[in-house]
Amino acid sequence: MISVITKRESILSTAAILFRQKGYAATSMRELAEQVGMEAASLYNHISSKEEMLKSICFQVGESYLLHLTEVNQMQAGFREKIARFIHLHLAITIQNIAFVSVANHEWKHLKEENLKTFLEMRKTYEAGVKNILIKGMDSGDFRKMDPSITLYTLLSSLRWVEVWYKENRNISVQELEKNIEHFILNGLST
Amino acid sequence: MISVITKRESILSTAAILFRQKGYAATSMRELAEQVGMEAASLYNHISSKEEMLKSICFQVGESYLLHLTEVNQMQAGFREKIARFIHLHLAITIQNIAFVSVANHEWKHLKEENLKTFLEMRKTYEAGVKNILIKGMDSGDFRKMDPSITLYTLLSSLRWVEVWYKENRNISVQELEKNIEHFILNGLST
DNA sequence: CCTACCGATCGGTAGG
DNA sequence: CCTACCGATCGGTAGG
Numbered sequence: 001m002i003s004v005i006t007k008r009e010s011i012l013s014t015a016a017i018l019f020r021q022k023g024y025a026a027t028s029m030r031e032l033a034e035q036v037g038m039e040a041a042s043l044y045n046h047i048s049s050k051e052e053m054l055k056s057i058c059f060q061v062g063e064s065y066l067l068h069l070t071e072v073n074q075m076q077a078g079f080r081e082k083i084a085r086f087i088h089l090h091l092a093i094t095i096q097n098i099a100f101v102s103v104a105n106h107e108w109k110h111l112k113e114e115n116l117k118t119f120l121e122m123r124k125t126y127e128a129g130v131k132n133i134l135i136k137g138m139d140s141g142d143f144r145k146m147d148p149s150i151t152l153y154t155l156l157s158s159l160r161w162v163e164v165w166y167k168e169n170r171n172i173s174v175q176e177l178e179k180n181i182e183h184f185i186l187n188g189l190s191t
Numbered sequence: 192m193i194s195v196i197t198k199r200e201s202i203l204s205t206a207a208i209l210f211r212q213k214g215y216a217a218t219s220m221r222e223l224a225e226q227v228g229m230e231a232a233s234l235y236n237h238i239s240s241k242e243e244m245l246k247s248i249c250f251q252v253g254e255s256y257l258l259h260l261t262e263v264n265q266m267q268a269g270f271r272e273k274i275a276r277f278i279h280l281h282l283a284i285t286i287q288n289i290a291f292v293s294v295a296n297h298e299w300k301h302l303k304e305e306n307l308k309t310f311l312e313m314r315k316t317y318e319a320g321v322k323n324i325l326i327k328g329m330d331s332g333d334f335r336k337m338d339p340s341i342t343l344y345t346l347l348s349s350l351r352w353v354e355v356w357y358k359e360n361r362n363i364s365v366q367e368l369e370k371n372i373e374h375f376i377l378n379g380l381s382t
Numbered sequence: 383c384c385t386a387c388c389g390a391t392c393g394g395t396a397g398g
Numbered sequence: 399c400c401t402a403c404c405g406a407t408c409g410g411t412a413g414g
Binding site for chain 1: 212214215216217274297300301328334337338342344345346348349351352356361363367371374376378379382
């Protein structure tokens with residue numbers, strides 16, 4: 001199957017790369033236009049405003065993550081398996097859409113009013129879902145009992161660094177990355 | 192002892208709060224001036240440019256972290272104790288200077304040329320120092336042998352989330368936070 | 383998809 | 399520390 005890339009998708013994809021590199025506010029529509037190969041005014045035939053692009057990027061990422069959380073929740077398996085699967089899916093989305101994920105992680109604060117509100121609600125839902133898995137895993141004895149909020153954020157942050165630090169040119173494969181992070185999260189530094 | 196807060200320090204401190212909230216590029220000098228209680232033109236009697244403020248903030252944070260790394264390196268203790276002390280100092284700096292740390296973490300990319308170069312060198316030195324502790328701890332058998340780079344970034348990210356997520360109004364004390372993170376890093380989720 | 387253009391706002395300076 | 403102001407650039411629109 002040949003994937004059809006519309007002009008809009010190509011604009012969004014270029015915008016995500018620029019927003020990630022320079023930040024949303026410091027990226028101008030003229031610069032984006034130049035990268036895409038048209039005049040700034042022409043962009044508005046494909047998008048309706050600068051913020052609408054940001055919204056599109058952030059919401060796409062949010063929906064991806066919520067979708068994979070649903071998949072994890074439907075698994076018939078122990079909590080260690082569920083968390084391992086969660087880590088796998090989270091990293092897969094991150095690495096396959098690194099510019100989009102980066103923008104959703106760092107530039108969402110430039111969303112306004114309704115868009116901001118909706119985005120924060122998605123994030124809250126996601127966090128609540130993951131926390132729920134952790135709490136159930138602690139109750140079942142699969143995980144050590146500790147503060148669920150601290151555990152949640154430490155877990156999410158351990159995954160989030162990948163978007164910031166991971167460089168493909170380093171000789172670390174995705175598999176090795178995943179294995180190491182999973183092991184770290186389950187067992188820590190200890191032998 | 193009464194701490195003398197100069198006008199410059201008060202401007203930098205307000206700038207850090209704004210840069211954190213809205214991002215460096217989206218913060219205007221007029222807005223900063225208003226928060227400080229003067230006209231935009233008057234700011235330039237205390238600072239030389241917008242970027243010079245950013246530089247000051249980022250370098251102060253970088254130097255703090257490098258200083259505490261030196262302290263850890265001079266300890267006569269096992270590697271588990273060293274890492275515990277490292278976690279403690281890192282969190283202490285973070286929580287006591289949360290706006291400055293946030294700016295250094297997220298807004299450094301707006302530094303230019305020499306300033307950017309110097310900042311990245313400081314960060315590289317810091318990371319190399321921490322990685323060195325991890326590697327020695329793996330060699331000595333205190334830590335499990337795993338990829339040092341992945342371990343480094345997972346560790347640093349586990350600490351970094353505090354600046355993003357930690358809210359004082361949650362009923363989590365600094366001591367509890369520290370204890371939980373230290374335990375997570377050493378032992379992971381497992382019982 | 384382009385040319386031409388708008389009002390608004392930006393960081394910063396002159397001069398006092 | 400302020401008033402007055404500069405050139406540059408911003409996101410976006412009109413009209414074709």
